[in-house]
Amino acid sequence: MATAAASWADDVDEFELPKLPKPKQTIDENGIITIEEIVINDDGKKVKVTKKIRKKIQKAVVEHAVAERRQWAKFGKEKGSSPGPQVATTTIERENVILKLTAGNKDVDNEPSEEQIIKDNLKKSGAGQLKCRLCSGGHYTAKCPYKNELAGLDAMGEKAGGEDDFGAAGDEGAPTAGASTIGGKYVPPSMRAGARGAGESMRRPGGIGRDDLPTLRVSNLSQDATDSDVRDLFSRFGRVERVYIGRDRDTRIGKGFAFVSFEDRNVADQARQKVDGLGYDNLILKCVWSQPKE
Amino acid sequence: MRPILLQGHERPLTQIRFNKEGDLLFSCSKDHTINVWFSDNGERLGTYDGHNGTIWTVDVDSKSEILISGSADNTMRLWEVRTGKCLYTWEFPTAVKRVAWSEDDKQLVCITEQRMGYQGAVRIFTINRENPTQQSEEPDAMFHPIASKATVCAFASPSLIVTGHESGKVALYDWQTGEEVAVNERAHSMVVTDLQLSPDRTYFITSSKDKVARVHDSRTLDVLKTFATETPLNSAALSSQKPYVLIGGGQEAMSVTTTSLRQGKFETRFWHLVFEEEIGRVKGHFGPINTLAVLPSGKGFASGGEDGFVRMHHYDESYFRAKPYGDLEVDL
Known part of the structure; x- marks a missing residue:
């Protein structure tokens, strides 16, 4: 039964297999063996594979006992295996492992974490x-x-040069x-050492950076809210310096949060208290002081 | 250097050993098999099948005729190296944690675990080499190290056994009397994980979970050298020909998943025997290194890891040329 089932399936497979030419093997005068083979790759395309092999016989003088052990028949799970290393158990590491011997402790190698x-x-x-x-x-x-x-x-x-002493x-x-x-x-x-830390800006020092403005972070904002919508909402409390709506980089759809900068801290505080918890486009807004970037 | 990966085990390695000439490498693991490999090309010569539990330890005699193995199935077995045939089996009440041959191939020492109400014991057997299938069931001598249980052992001399203990103690016993000849209680502060003797058995190296490897004098047990690292150590080996020691370890198996590869330090580290400074590292394993062995010729080493791989390294030309401390040479 099993053989019958296997046979019709195998027949089809064999029928489908295109005839491939036999690998060609040539040896040049330097002893380099070149094998040219035409195979079908994973995409179903015929490709020619050329392998060049150079065989190098390494001779070693070993003790008699060692040479004798080489002739031992394999046993256990290897019983009956062909001579030479088996692919299933023995592979050579692809990567070259480097051992560099140098004096001095290797603590320098202990890269500190980011x-x-x-x-x-x-x-x-x-x-x-x-x-x-x-x-x-x-x-x-x-x-x-x-x-x-x-x-x-x-x-x-x-x-x-040009570093100021600020x-x-x-x-x-x-x-x-x-x-x-x-x-x-x-x-x-x-x-780098000497930098003023993250977020170094050209406006600073001297001019007023955007971080210096009293800024509110508004979250749970509707996706459809535009700059002018938010500006309208907040300008009733006072002068709004800047409005920024977080958007998806590709789709430009709002991510549901915005930053609003006021000129006056008191105005901003008032706006924060009024807007926090306010219903806007079926959502309840949350409004807090924006935490400056670390 | 392009190491040879030996994939004959499915579970963590427990011990690897070279024979005297260094052409055969014996490896045992928690998957109940012992493999033997040709060290030069990584070809597997065969397997020794029969144990029914984690195999903790193997050792081969200097003539590469008889292999001894100790397992968690409470047996110690004698194998014919050439054929893989089991010659004799001893049964004990508890697991066998460590075995070692004496220098003259006539005796062997084994440690059985302290468990299930049984005391940990060190037993010495004389092996009948003429007729290896006929062995005496009873040991020549047996003694119970008091206080802390022994984890590793070896013959320091024909009459003395050196042991490493769970408390970090290293001790020297006269096996005929069971008497403690010398002791160093403070050799390590945690369990001693490996003990390997120098070729002439005058000094030995121990590794411990306390992150330190130490070289001791075999007579006095004085600490001669200390190699302090930052990971728990599972194995330490003395390099031959060069004044180096090889140290392997890494994070505990249970905490591997919670630490990064970089932090885990799953590297074989080379330290200078005399200057006690780290001089190089070899990467490769994906888990802690459980066991290390150095080719007696000094031309390579092998490491067995928790990841189930044995990596056989043959040094590049540059290793032999390297002079990390200039022209300063150390006679070994």
């Missing part, structure tokens, strides 16, 4: 910490008592060299 790098950089950019670029003392570089002696050195080490700029001697090479990874300029 989080740690960011934290370290933030620490380096040091909010509120002062560090003199000349003597590393806790004062502005311009007020360094050793200014005259060390100024020459500073000019040599300082490459990222409050939080806690630059170290050579910020670019120190930080951009952490673990050999690329570090974006904003993460």
Whole structure:
């Protein structure tokens, strides 16, 4: 029964199989064996596969006992297997594993986690910490008592010229060299030591950044609400500086939240209290102070 | 270097061992089989079938004739290396955790677990080599290490057995009297996971879950060298020809899924025997490394992991040329 069932299925399969030419094998004068084979790949297309093999016989002088063991018949689960390694049990790793022997502890290899790098950089950019670029003392570089002696050195080490001495700029001697090479990874300029931290903006310092404006975060907003809708809703409390609606990048459909910046903090607070819990387009709005980006 | 992957096991490896010449590699695992491989090309010569439980340990004699294995099915078996035939079986009340041959191939030592009301015991058998199927059922000697149970053992000399214990203790016993000759209670602070002797048996290396591997003197048990890492260690091996030690370990199997590959440190680490500094690492396993063995010729090593793979490494030319500490050479 089983054979009958197998036979008609097999017949069809064999019928479907196109005739493929036999692989051609040639050996050139350098002993390189070239096998040309025509096979059908996974997409059902005929492809020619050319394999070049160079056989290299490695000879080793071994102890008599070792040579004798080579002749032993296989046993157990390998009983009757052909000589040589079996594909099922033995494979050679594709990747080349590198063992580099060097002195010194390998703690350098222990790359700190991403989080740690960011934290370290933030620490380096040091909010509120002062560090003199000349003597590393806790004062502005311009007020360094050793200014005259060390100024020459500073000019040599300082490459990222034009760095201002604004409050939080806690630059170290050579910020670019120190930080951009952490673990050999690329570090974006904003993460490097000397940067003012994430979200560095050209408007700052001096001008008023958008973060400085009192901003409300409105959530549970209708998908259909437009900028002008939201502006209308909030402008009854006071002057609205800016409205931003979070939208899907591709479809441009609202994601249900918006940021509204006011000029006046008191006005914003009033708007926050009034709008929080307000019904708008069948949804109850939630309105809170926007948390500045970390 | 392109390691050879030996996929003969379906469950975590427990121990791997080379024979004296280093052409055969014996591996045993929790899947009840023992495999033997040719170390140069990774070809499997055969399997030793018969155990009915996790096989914790194997050891082969120096002539590569008789293999001994200990299993969680409470038996210790003697095998003919060449044919895979089981020659003799001893039954014990509890699992056999460690076996080792003596230097002269005449005796073997085994540790049975402390469990189900039975005390942990160390037994010494003399092997009848003329007629291996006829063995005495009773051991020559048996003693019960007091306090902490023994986990690993080896013959430090024909009359002395060195043991590693669950408490981290390392001790030396005279097996004829069962007397504790020397002891180092504070060798490790947690369970000793592996113990491998130097070729001349004058010193040995131990690894422990306390993240430290140590080299001890075989007579006094003094700690000669300490290698401190940051992961629990499962195995440590002394390299031959070069003054290196190989250390393997990694996160506990149960916490593997909650730690990243990077953090897990599933690498074989090379440390310098004398300077106690890490000098290199070999990656590859997807789980903790359970067992390490070094080719006696010093031309390679093998590692067995919790992932069920044995990786046989043959060093590149650069390994032999490398001089991490300049022209400073250490005589071994």
